[in-house]
Amino acid sequence: MTFEKEQKKNNLQKIFEVIKTMASKPSGLIGLSILLFHVILAITSPLYAPYDFKAIDPTLMLQAPSSEFWFGTDSLGRDVFTRTILGGRTALTVTFFGSLIALFWGGSLGIFCGLVGGKIDDVVMRIIDAFLSIPWILAMLLIVSLLGTTTLVLIPALGFFYGKGIVRVARAATHDVIAKDFIVSARARGHSNLSIIWNEILPNVRDAIMVEGAMRWSWMLLGFSSLSFLGFGVSPPTPDWGLMISNARGLMSFAYWAVLAPIFGLSSLIIGINLTADAFAKALGIDRSTKAPV
Amino acid sequence: MFFLVLKRILLGLITLFIVSLITFSGVEVLPGDACTTYLEREAYGAALEACYERLGLNTPAYERYISWAAGVLQGDFGYSLSGEMRINDVLGPRVKNSMVLASASILIGIPIALLLGIITALWRDKLPDIIISTVTIFSMTIPEFISATLLILIVAIWLEWLPGIVIVPTGVSISELLPNIILPVIAISMIMTAHMARMVRSSVIQVMASDYVQMAILKGVPYWKMVFKHVLPNALLPAINVVALTIAWLLGGVVVTEVVFNYPGLGRLVIESISNRDLPVVQALAIILASIYVSINLIADLMTLMLNPRLKSLQIKK
Numbered sequence: 211m212t213f214e215k216e217q218k219k220n221n222l223q224k225i226f227e228v229i230k231t232m233a234s235k236p237s238g239l240i241g242l243s244i245l246l247f248h249v250i251l252a253i254t255s256p257l258y259a260p261y262d263f264k265a266i267d268p269t270l271m272l273q274a275p276s277s278e279f280w281f282g283t284d285s286l287g288r289d290v291f292t293r294t295i296l297g298g299r300t301a302l303t304v305t306f307f308g309s310l311i312a313l314f315w316g317g318s319l320g321i322f323c324g325l326v327g328g329k330i331d332d333v334v335m336r337i338i339d340a341f342l343s344i345p346w347i348l349a350m351l352l353i354v355s356l357l358g359t360t361t362l363v364l365i366p367a368l369g370f371f372y373g374k375g376i377v378r379v380a381r382a383a384t385h386d387v388i389a390k391d392f393i394v395s396a397r398a399r400g401h402s403n404l405s406i407i408w409n410e411i412l413p414n415v416r417d418a419i420m421v422e423g424a425m426r427w428s429w430m431l432l433g434f435s436s437l438s439f440l441g442f443g444v445s446p447p448t449p450d451w452g453l454m455i456s457n458a459r460g461l462m463s464f465a466y467w468a469v470l471a472p473i474f475g476l477s478s479l480i481i482g483i484n485l486t487a488d489a490f491a492k493a494l495g496i497d498r499s500t501k502a503p504v
Numbered sequence: 505m506f507f508l509v510l511k512r513i514l515l516g517l518i519t520l521f522i523v524s525l526i527t528f529s530g531v532e533v534l535p536g537d538a539c540t541t542y543l544e545r546e547a548y549g550a551a552l553e554a555c556y557e558r559l560g561l562n563t564p565a566y567e568r569y570i571s572w573a574a575g576v577l578q579g580d581f582g583y584s585l586s587g588e589m590r591i592n593d594v595l596g597p598r599v600k601n602s603m604v605l606a607s608a609s610i611l612i613g614i615p616i617a618l619l620l621g622i623i624t625a626l627w628r629d630k631l632p633d634i635i636i637s638t639v640t641i642f643s644m645t646i647p648e649f650i651s652a653t654l655l656i657l658i659v660a661i662w663l664e665w666l667p668g669i670v671i672v673p674t675g676v677s678i679s680e681l682l683p684n685i686i687l688p689v690i691a692i693s694m695i696m697t698a699h700m701a702r703m704v705r706s707s708v709i710q711v712m713a714s715d716y717v718q719m720a721i722l723k724g725v726p727y728w729k730m731v732f733k734h735v736l737p738n739a740l741l742p743a744i745n746v747v748a749l750t751i752a753w754l755l756g757g758v759v760v761t762e763v764v765f766n767y768p769g770l771g772r773l774v775i776e777s778i779s780n781r782d783l784p785v786v787q788a789l790a791i792i793l794a795s796i797y798v799s800i801n802l803i804a805d806l807m808t809l810m811l812n813p814r815l816k817s818l819q820i821k822k
Binding site: 336337339340341342343344345347348349351352355428432435436439440442452455456459462463466469470473476477480481484 | 515518519520522523526527530531641642645646647648649650653654656657661755759760763764774775778779781786789790793794797798801
């Protein structure tokens, strides 16, 4: 009991130390603060959004930024500032839960493949390779157009497609661990496969999988906003950056503010997540610099 | 060596076979089929029966798969739903347009990426590296549609240097197409260059830290001779695979970029066919894009094999 408690405390301490290492470099600190800012904004923005995000007013179309409308208004007379601060909520929620799903299934399948090896491993990796060679955008568009664009479709679909890469990372990490002496001795002690996975393998591959998951998060956000941009993501009038950019793009020569505000929101969030993920990888001592974006 | 090449090709073919199974069964498993999605509300009674009859959807799935796969193997993708056109005729000009865009981006992107990667690696953590690395990180993290939109806003609308949107018909000749593709090429090669430059940078840094380079420095080999003779050949080899993966990954990004610039290529066809629920075209596109991905990877594998003398002698010994 006391041992477990101590371990819990150690885990907390470890998390704290990782965050401290991440924040000790300027790029990590910037990334963490941007991410924190966006998370707080997404949680609290409905409390202080100055206007109704779906209130259409033809008399206020394409107003330039002013003290009344900080970021101007869009082609339907909606306040761009309101829609921009609300615009990250769906994206953050969908991609966060999507990443968790990707981490879970990618991690477990990868560890399983690494552990069993042999024929099963070969077959599964072939199938994963085949899935990797279908452009994600085609598969996502097909699923979304046949099943609809609700978050209940988007979250598992994104989670599935971005989990493929995690399978490879988890498998490779498991391969590295599995030949080590402590696994052999655990087997010799007669531990079950499940207990070996939980107690011996997982602690050793966890870092690599989590870093990959953090990276996937930013790519998933990119994918999600691309879908919205193409008109296959969240449906209007929900405020979403990708959708806002695609709507405001046509009138960009008259009203650049309506396109620049969501661009700033989305770019800063993606850069924030990327910097955080990089700092996270460095803090855990994992080198991602030679990896391709698959 | 020969058997190794044969094995790689065989693996690629197996991958493509699985892709064809996945796309076929995916369309099969998901609710709605070509007829119900195409006819929408009129999908009942005689109209539905006639459609099933016309497309041969009333035969069992495996029979349809076999006849479809046999057609694909002979280079025949069948007919599209919406236009009643042969899919080959629809695809032909699109493939050509996309190839023009992609090859222009690759031809411009790879040399710049090599140059930037080498500069940033040799001047690591100095001013050139800091500036170039910051720019590359920005251009590779920001989504394609944002950089493309910003390019149009700045270059086409504010500066009025170039047309922002491509307005050419699908079947236009290459010479007419070229002046229109400047902005799309910049948008695509910007992201690609950024990815590749970073790979080249880390690869060169790794080789620079190796023992034989230290030895060469101690021996008094002139700096640039060492860089070109000892470092680059070894550093660029592992970068080939990564470059291939980056190009393949860009297939998705090209779809979005083509939509932003209204470019009549494969990418826009993806969106059009999915909006029209033209499932036969979607299947054909999946196979084509997957074959491009597989062949790029195959070429990269073979190039690495041929350029790496160690692997070659290993195979001969066998």
